[in-house]
Amino acid sequence: MSLEALIEYEQQQIGERQALPERYLGVSEDELDARISAARAALGDRLVILGHHYQRDEVFKYADHSGDSYNLARAAAAHTDAEFIVFCGVHFMAESADVLSAPHQRVFLPDLAAGCSMADMAAPDELERCWQELQAMGAADVVPVTYMNSAAAIKAFCGREGGVVCTSSNAEATFSWAWARGEQILFLPDEHLGRNTAYATGVPLEAMAVWDPQQPMGGLTRAQVATARIILWKGHCSVHTRFSVAQIEEVRRTEPGVRVIVHPECTWDVVRAADESGSTGAIIRQVRKSPVGSVWAIGTEIHLVNRLATELAPDRTVLTLDALGCLCSTMFRVSPNHLCWVLESLIAGDTPNQIVVPDEHKDWTRIALDRMLSIQ
Numbered sequence: 422m423s424l425e426a427l428i429e430y431e432q433q434q435i436g437e438r439q440a441l442p443e444r445y446l447g448v449s450e451d452e453l454d455a456r457i458s459a460a461r462a463a464l465g466d467r468l469v470i471l472g473h474h475y476q477r478d479e480v481f482k483y484a485d486h487s488g489d490s491y492n493l494a495r496a497a498a499a500h501t502d503a504e505f506i507v508f509c510g511v512h513f514m515a516e517s518a519d520v521l522s523a524p525h526q527r528v529f530l531p532d533l534a535a536g537c538s539m540a541d542m543a544a545p546d547e548l549e550r551c552w553q554e555l556q557a558m559g560a561a562d563v564v565p566v567t568y569m570n571s572a573a574a575i576k577a578f579c580g581r582e583g584g585v586v587c588t589s590s591n592a593e594a595t596f597s598w599a600w601a602r603g604e605q606i607l608f609l610p611d612e613h614l615g616r617n618t619a620y621a622t623g624v625p626l627e628a629m630a631v632w633d634p635q636q637p638m639g640g641l642t643r644a645q646v647a648t649a650r651i652i653l654w655k656g657h658c659s660v661h662t663r664f665s666v667a668q669i670e671e672v673r674r675t676e677p678g679v680r681v682i683v684h685p686e687c688t689w690d691v692v693r694a695a696d697e698s699g700s701t702g703a704i705i706r707q708v709r710k711s712p713v714g715s716v717w718a719i720g721t722e723i724h725l726v727n728r729l730a731t732e733l734a735p736d737r738t739v740l741t742l743d744a745l746g747c748l749c750s751t752m753f754r755v756s757p758n759h760l761c762w763v764l765e766s767l768i769a770g771d772t773p774n775q776i777v778v779p780d781e782h783k784d785w786t787r788i789a790l791d792r793m794l795s796i797q
């Protein structure tokens with residue numbers, strides 16, 4: 422996609438971003454705390470705040486429900502009583518909450534600039550072209566599976582074409598679901614999660630092909646498409662692909678006995694070199710239940726790692742695999758100032774940065790998400 426097309430696409434996806442008013446800048450932490458607490462009390466049951474594990478502590482502490490993207494999707498679907506869902510996370514998560522929530526509910530993302538660079542790597546027109554080209558190359562029995570980290574229009578496409586959504590916590594079960602319905606999977610937009618998951622279900626690397634949306638026919642031959650059990654969209658997470666095998670070797674050298682656990686958005690060689698991999702929820706569970714005295718090096722977003730380190734000290738030692746700390750800069754866009762502004766606006770009857778998935782995508786997105794939620 423050209424830069425101009427990318428900017429236009431992002432504007433369509435994100436909608437009209439209302440920027441934080443200047444009066445919310447420079448407010449002290451104590452004052453923000455008092456005002457957010459007062460706003461939450463005033464809104465009472467009309468409000469539910471959802472917070473992803475990668476949010477900074479100053480925001481995360483206000484979440485009524487925290488979790489990984491799968492659990493937050495479930496929470497959004499379950500809280501039909503609250504009129505306002507304020508989603509402290511990124512755009513694709515808030516879109517899913519809008520689709521899964523009841524018609525009387527409204528979803529807000531405190532800063533619309535909280536997007537996801539991986540989700541932006543798959544645009545609907547690229548997917549339409551890929552689909553047509555795959556069919557032209559003889560792939561007639563393909564089930565499209567999209568990662569939660571994708572725009573609603575991509576999820577809607579998958580719903581319409583008999584496919585489904587998955588998150589890192591249910592990807593294996595979702596792939597089995599898809600292979601029971603078609604010969605091949607087209608998985609997007611994360612090449613690495615797709616490869617790591619398919620391999621874990623027994624698919625050899627030779628039966629995987631990478632579709633490059635920037636190349637005619639994805640850069641693949643007919644034979645490569647025909648022999649693939651899974652076709653992986655060439656997309657990645659810029660945070661998780663920073664982790665390296667060299668970092669794992671270094672921590673094993675400096676911390677004998679350390680266990681390494683990474684998110685499956687990390688590259689293939691990093692997941693192979695680690696002791697374990699899992700979704701953010703799985704990482705938390707695994708480290709929490711480990712014996713006293715355990716030492717962990719974790720390859721995922723730094724806020725989650727630091728929070729776990731504080732929670733589990735001194736019984737367990739939790740380190741980040743990347744000494745410079747891997748921060749998701751779009752998750753970081755949501756600040757307590759934004760949260761305070763959105764809550765006070767809701768009290769005043771304003772609705773800044775509401776997420777509204779267009780009707781043309783809503784029904785099929787819901788079908789794709791409901792299929793995901795029904796897979797055990």
Ligand code: 13P
Binds near residue numbers: 489491
């Ligand atoms: P989870 O599905 O594990 O919450 O991950 C979401 C995400 O964006 C990871 O980068």
Ligand code: SF4
Binds near residue numbers: 511538658659660722
């Ligand atoms: Fe997107 Fe990566 Fe940030 Fe997750 S960590 S929201 S995949 S950029």
